[in-house]
Amino acid sequence: MSEKETIITKLEKGRAEFAYNCVKEAIKFLDVRKKKEYRSYIRKIPQMILSNGLGQTLAFIYSKKEDGNAYDLIYKQFINYLKSDSPARIKIPTNENELIEWVISLDSYNYRYVTEELLAFLNWLKRFAEGMIEEEEE
Amino acid sequence: MFREKRLLFLITETPLHAGSGSEVGIVDLPIQRERYTDFPKIESSGLKGCIREAFEGYRIFENNESKLINNPKVNELLEDFPQLQESWVIQQDKERQQKTDKNGNKLIKFDEALYLLFGPEDEEAYAGAITITDARILLFPVKSLKGIFAWITCPMVLERFKKDLEIIGVESFRFNNFNNFVNTLPKESNIKISSKIVLEEFTFDVKEDETTRNIAEWFSERIFPNENSYKFWREKIKKDLVILSDDDFRQFTKTSTEVITRTKIDDKTGTVLSGALWTEEYLPQDTILYTLIMFTPTRVEKEDQKGVFRANSPQNEVELVCKFFEKGLPEVIQIGGNQTIGKGFVRTNILRKEV
Numbered sequence: 001m002s003e004k005e006t007i008i009t010k011l012e013k014g015r016a017e018f019a020y021n022c023v024k025e026a027i028k029f030l031d032v033r034k035k036k037e038y039r040s041y042i043r044k045i046p047q048m049i050l051s052n053g054l055g056q057t058l059a060f061i062y063s064k065k066e067d068g069n070a071y072d073l074i075y076k077q078f079i080n081y082l083k084s085d086s087p088a089r090i091k092i093p094t095n096e097n098e099l100i101e102w103v104i105s106l107d108s109y110n111y112r113y114v115t116e117e118l119l120a121f122l123n124w125l126k127r128f129a130e131g132m133i134e135e136e137e138e
Numbered sequence: 139m140f141r142e143k144r145l146l147f148l149i150t151e152t153p154l155h156a157g158s159g160s161e162v163g164i165v166d167l168p169i170q171r172e173r174y175t176d177f178p179k180i181e182s183s184g185l186k187g188c189i190r191e192a193f194e195g196y197r198i199f200e201n202n203e204s205k206l207i208n209n210p211k212v213n214e215l216l217e218d219f220p221q222l223q224e225s226w227v228i229q230q231d232k233e234r235q236q237k238t239d240k241n242g243n244k245l246i247k248f249d250e251a252l253y254l255l256f257g258p259e260d261e262e263a264y265a266g267a268i269t270i271t272d273a274r275i276l277l278f279p280v281k282s283l284k285g286i287f288a289w290i291t292c293p294m295v296l297e298r299f300k301k302d303l304e305i306i307g308v309e310s311f312r313f314n315n316f317n318n319f320v321n322t323l324p325k326e327s328n329i330k331i332s333s334k335i336v337l338e339e340f341t342f343d344v345k346e347d348e349t350t351r352n353i354a355e356w357f358s359e360r361i362f363p364n365e366n367s368y369k370f371w372r373e374k375i376k377k378d379l380v381i382l383s384d385d386d387f388r389q390f391t392k393t394s395t396e397v398i399t400r401t402k403i404d405d406k407t408g409t410v411l412s413g414a415l416w417t418e419e420y421l422p423q424d425t426i427l428y429t430l431i432m433f434t435p436t437r438v439e440k441e442d443q444k445g446v447f448r449a450n451s452p453q454n455e456v457e458l459v460c461k462f463f464e465k466g467l468p469e470v471i472q473i474g475g476n477q478t479i480g481k482g483f484v485r486t487n488i489l490r491k492e493v
Binding site for chain 1: 162163164165338339340341342389393397399417
């Protein structure tokens with residue numbers, strides 16, 4: 001069995017596994033406060049994409065990210081995901097490291113595919129983040 | 139088996155939440171969708187319940203007795219079925235008894251008609267004389283850069299609609315090969331910017347098409363009630379209908395529904411209760427769906443159980459059942475969740491049979 005086939009037989013083309021590892025990465029590299037932020041941002045982002053569109057949402061994340069904060073990690077994870085083998089219909093070119101720049105240059109069709117792709121990915125991320133990171137006790 | 143069939147247009151006048159109850163998606167409380175197309179729908183069981191409830195709204199219980207309210211629709215019904223206010227008396231072991239519901243309220247012939255039409259409330263003795271299918275999507279409103287919004291549809295939806303019209307026996311929808319009309323719209327549309335339209339954030343190259351104009355015209359003459367207050371909408375649909383590809387249509391029905399965030403405020407602190415924040419999905423207002431409604435003769439054995447639908451032949455019986463439904467169906471019914479916050483008002487409009 002080749003590498004490609006095993007990917008396809010995995011749950012949603014390995015999307016679930018990828019998301020699980022992303023949340024593990026967040027737990028490992030972020031401090032307690034940022035972990036909680038990561039959890040709440042991941043919960044908020046799908047909603048933002050639905051109401052404002054992917055471009056606006058990515059621009060927002062882009063404006064909020066600073067070295068080492070949760071938004072920064074999320075932005076990087078989006079790029080890594082789009083470079084992985086999981087996305088079915090669209091991939092970010094391997095030399096492209098600025099997600100927002102690439103997204104705003106896409107035509108309508110591809111823009112829509114990326115939106116769908118990231119929403120599907122976020123769906124897993126959200127579940128794992130909710131399950132693996134403790135909620136804020138206010 | 140079915141001897142009378144009607145197509146009922148449903149026009150949402152406020153956002154509608156026919157919930158599916160499951161919550162594994164992005165939205166906590168998503169709406170019902172078809173399994174294999176993801177198109178929004180309304181389950182027939184919920185729809186039937188709402189229609190029944192609307193009919194039940196014509197009567198109140200006063201001093202343990204069922205009474206019809208004074209209302210134009212009720213008066214219309216009474217013209218055709220004058221016995222509706224009489225007591226509902228049943229033969230039991232050679233004795234005549236006043237029929238009561240489980241709370242001891244005395245029932246009238248109107249209640250009997252509802253039992254016969256929708257099925258009995260207290261026992262599963264017989265089935266109703268009506269069959270309602272799931273409501274299917276026909277036109278979906280989407281934000282447009284110009285002209286506020288467009289109604290979108292797609293070849294698959296139109297093919298289905300055509301097939302459903304054939305079931306009903308309506309032949310005037312003489313259009314075919316909808317795949318040839320992808321990305322077309324009627325002439326002089328208000329939503330076009332040179333040769334493009336912009337829906338939400340997506341730009342489409344579109345062409346004007348004569349057939350699409352005729353389709354829009356067909357809808358415009360039939361979907362909305364023939365009242366002056368709908369003149370604006372009839373005109374709008376003539377111009378601002380767009381046929382998109384199946385995939386584009388599905389995409390919009392998935393990502394352009396109304397999603398609202400709700401919270402519950404703690405009375406003491408005046409801030410959000412912990413954990414009380416959730417999202418709900420709604421079909422936007424001005425969505426147009428349709429459902430097929432079919433009538434059979436009543437499903438009771440004895441002639442004297444047929445109440446106001448008693449007739450000299452099964453065919454005449456069906457006609458009476460159908461007439462009762464058509465006359466009595468309220469112009470506006472409420473479907474789905476959150477009725478107390480004004481959601482789910484739906485305008486009903488029965489497509490009359492055409493030759």
